[in-house]
Amino acid sequence: MAEPHGLTRRSLLRTGAAAGAGAALGAGVASAARGSQDDGGAPGGDVIAFHGAHQAGIATPAQDRLLFATFDLLSDAADDLEALLRAWTRAAEALTTGRAVGTVGGNPYAPPADTGEAQGLRAARLTLTFGLGPGVFEQGGRDRLGLRSQRPAHLAPIPALPGDELEPERSGGDLCIQACADDPQVTFHAIRNLTRIARPYAQLRWTQVGFGRTARTSRTQATPRNLMGFKDGTANLVAEDRAAMDEHVWVGDDSWLRGGSYLVARRISMTIESWDRASLADQEQTIGREKVSGAPIGSAGEFDELDLSKKGSDGKLLVPADSHVALAHPTRNGGIRILRRGYSFTDGLQADLGQLDAGLFFIAFMNSPERFVTLQAQLGRKDALNEYIRHVGSAVFAVPPGVGSSRGFIGDGLFA
C-alpha cells in the first residue's frame, strides 16, 4: 500500500470539499429551523436534519434504500483522519439537505466538483451515518494513528462466531458510511462524492447496496418483509421508546463516544433456492412466526406477545425452541435488545453456482457489540434458520455522537 507523501489537511479541503463548506451555512440554517433529531421522530418534508445529539440514520425511521460503504485508511497521520472527517462532515451537511458538494457547472477545464447525478433530485430523507472501525485505534497491535488510548471501550473486531463463512473482501474496514434515503440515486451520489473527497486518504474497501428495508424502527412504520417472505423486525426497538434506546443503543459512558453507538454489519447470504422448496410449515417452524400474518405461531396478531412456553395439542412447543424468534428473544439472552436496521440485497448471480446472490444485509446499532456477539453465538450454534443462511461478511464500527453545530465535525471529540 502506497504511503501518501507530504499530504496536508489544507490540500484535502481544497481539492475535495471546499465547496461543501460553502453549503454548510445553508445546512446549518436548515437544521436549526427543523430542530434537532434527538428523538428520531419523523420530520416534515424530506430533509432529515444532519445536526443533533446523535447521528441521524439510527433512530431515523428506516428509509427505503441503503448504500453502505467501508474504507481503508491510507494515511497513518491522525491529522489526515481529522481533515477527512471534517471534509466529510461539511459535505454531508450539504448532501443531506439535497445540495451538491460543489458546482456541477463552472470551469470547463476542471472536472465538476460535484458529480451531478443528484441534480434535480430531492434530499429524499438522506442520512449519512459515519463509523470508525477498530483499525483506526490499533492495527496489528500497532498504535497506528496515536489514537489507541482513545479506543472505545467495546470496540474490537467481532470474534469468529459459529457458522461464520466470512469473506475478507466483504468484511472489516477502518471507516464506514451508511447512506440511507428513499431514492437509490441519492445514496449513490452521496457515497460516490464522499469517496472522491476521501482520496487520497482513504479508499473504498467494500460496498453493499440494500434495495429495500427489512426493519421497522418507528411505530409509524409497518413491518416490512425480508426475502424469505416473513415480516422482519416486529419486535424491534423503536425510536419512540426513548428509555429502551438509552438502555440498549446509545453509549452512556463518559468517553468521547457518549451519545454515539456501535454498528454491526453482517452480510447474510440466503440459499434462496432451498428455502423456496421448504414447505410452509417448515418455513414457519424455522422462523417461529406465521408467514402471512406475522403472528407468533399459535397467536392471532402480529404484535401479540411471544409466549415461548405455549404448547400445542400435541404437547410440543408452538414456537420451537430452535426457531429464530425463540433463540433471538430477549428472555433467552439476558434481556439484550438491539436496534436492527437491515436491508434486503441482491448482487445478481453467484457466478459459480448460477444461483441468486441475495439475502439480508444486517445492520444493527447497540451500545456494545458484545450484545450482538452474545446473540449470534447462540443463533449460530442452534438456529434452525442456519440451514438457509450463511454469514459471509462482517464488520463493526464505533459510531460517534452527532454533530451539534456547523463548527463541529464527526468524531471531533476524538481530537479534542
Add this chain to the structure above:
Amino acid sequence: MLSTFVIGLREGLEASLIVGIIAAFLASQERRDALRWVWAGVAAAASVCVAVGIALHVAGEELPRKQQEGLETVIAVVAVAAVTWMIVWMKRHAPTLSRELRENTAAALATGSALGLIGMAFLAVLREGLETAVFLVAAFNASNDVASSAIGALLGLALAIAIGYGIYAGGVKLNLTKFFKATGVLLAFVAAGLLSKALHTAHEAGWWNGLQDQAVNLSGLFPNGSIRATLFTGIFGIDPRPSVGELLIWAAYLVPVIAFVLAPAKARPAAAAAASAVQQPAISGRARNGLIGGALLAFLATGAFFATASGSSSPAGNEEVAVKLSDAGCEPADLTVPAGPTTFVVSSDGAKEVTEFEVLDGSRILVEAENVAAGLERSVSVTLKPGTYETTCPGGTTAEMGTLTVTGDADDAGTVTAEDEAAVATYRTFLEEQTAILTPRVEAFAAAVKAGDVAKAKRLFSSTRQPYERVEPVAEAFGDLDPKIDIRINDVGEGDEFTGFHRIERELWKENSTAGLDAIADQLVHDVKDLEQRVKTIELEPAQVANGAVELLGEVSKSKITGEEDRYSHTDLADFEANVEGAKAAFEAVRPVLVKQDAALADLIAPQFEAVFEALAPYKSGDGFVSYTDLTSADKRKLSGALDRLAEPLSQVPAKVVG
C-alpha cells in the same frame, strides 16, 4: 424591398436627372452627336459601380461570419455617411441643380471637349452609382430577402430612368425640392435603420457590447416573419425588438436629420447660386474623394480582416454552444464562436445513427463528444484559436459536415506567458523524442514479423509499444492515426480492416504465426513515421498537455488495469507503465505553470506519481513485467487504488494551467 426601391429611385433619379439635363442641354445646342460620349460615360460609370457592388458583396460573403458582420458594419456606416451627405447636399442644391449643370456643360462644350462631357456624365453616374452600390450592399445585408430587395432596387432604378427620360423629353415637370424632401424623409428612415443595424452587426462582430438590453418588444404587434413585421422594418428601418443601443442610435440619427430635411430652405437663392457656381466643382471633387475613399476604406478594412482577423477582444470567458444531433447530422451545421475557451453542449433529438460530434482541424480531432444518446447531454470543452474548422456528426444524412468559424483575436485564447511557452517546448521535446524512438523500434519489430521470427517479434512487442503509449493522446488527436496503429479488435467496425499493433499481437500469440502480416507490418512502419512527422507541426497549449496527462491515466483505468489492451500478449503492465511515464512527462512540463497557480496541488501530485511506480515495481520481470494474468485481484486493486489517488488531483491540473 421598399428601402431598396427608394434607394434605386432616389439615386437613379439624381443620376438620370444630371444625365437628362446634360442631354437636354446638348439637344438644345444642336449637339446630339455629342450624346454618344455622354452614354459612354454613363456606361463606364455604371460598370464600375456594379463591379464595386459585386466586389463588396463577394468580399463580405467570403469572410468568416464574424468578420462579415464587421464588414457590414463598415459598409453600413459608409452608406449612412454618404446618404447623410447627399440629403444635406441635395437640400442645398436641388433648387439650383439644373442651372449649375447647364453652366458646367456649356463650359465643357465651349472648350470643345468631348472628354469633358464624358467626364461629367461619368462622374455624375459614378458618384450616385457608388453611393447606390454601397447603399444597396448595406441594404441587402440588412435584408432577409435578397430577391425582393434586388427587385425593389431595379424597379426604383427603372422608374428613375423613366422620370429622367420624361424630364429630358420635357413631358414631366417635377418639383425637385418637394421630391427630394419626400425622398429625403424616407431615406432618413432607411439610413437610421442602417445605422441601427450597423450597431447590431458591430455587436455580433464583437466590437460593441454595451446597451444590449432589449428596449421594447413589438413582436407582439409585428410577429417575426410576418408581412407586418417586414413592412415595419422596411418603413422604419428598425427591428421590432431593438436593443437599447439600437433604438438610441436610430432615434439620435433620425430626429435631427428629418428635422433638417423638413426645415424650410434657408439658402438665399442668389447667394446660393453664386456660391454653388464656385463650389460645385469643389464639392463634387470632395464627394468623389469621399466616396472613393469610403469604398477604399471598406476594401482596406476587408484586407485587414483577412490579414489579422482583427476585432477587438471579446471577454475571454467561456463560450457555450449548443449542438443537437439529429438524423440529418449536426444542428446547427454551421457555427460561429469567438476565440477562447468554448464548451460544446451536445444533446440528441433521439437520432439513432448519429451519436457523435467532432470538431476537426484538418484531420486532427480537436474535441469530440461520443455516445450522445437521446436525453443525454454531453459537454466538451476546448480552447479555440481563430480560424475555420470542420464539424462532423458522423452518420448524418444532410448535415454530416459543417463548419465552425472562430472569430477574434489570437489573444482571446489566453495570454501566452513565458512559462506557457517553456512548458509546451519541454513537452514538445519529449513528444519528438518518443516518436523518434518509436520509429526504429517499430522498424525492428516489423522486420522480425516479416522475417517470420515469431519469438523475436513477441519479445520486441511490448517495448516497441512503450514510446507510443507514452504519447498516445497526441496520436489520438490525429483522428485517423491512432485507430490504424493501435485499434483493439472490439473497436474494429464492420468492414474495416484490423491493423496495427494489436492485429500483429493477435497473430503472434493466438496463431503463433506471422502469416499474412507483411502488409500490416509495413503499414505500421508507415504510420509511425507519419506520426513522427506530424507531431513536429502540432500546436499545443499547456492545458492540452495537462489534459493529455489526464487522458493517459484514463487510458490506464479503462483498458490497462482491466487487461483489455493486450488481451493476447498480456503485456498490459508495460503499457500501464508507459502511460504513467507519459503522464508524468506531461505533468512535469506544465509543472512550472501549475506552481504559479497552485503550488500545493503540484506538491500533492508529484509524490503520487512515485507511489504508482512503486506500486508497479514488484511486478517487474526482466526487461518488462509479469504477465497480466499473474496478477491477483488484490494486486490489481492496489494498482488501481494508487492510480486513482494520482488521477484524482491530476484531473484538477488542466483548469489551473489554462491561463
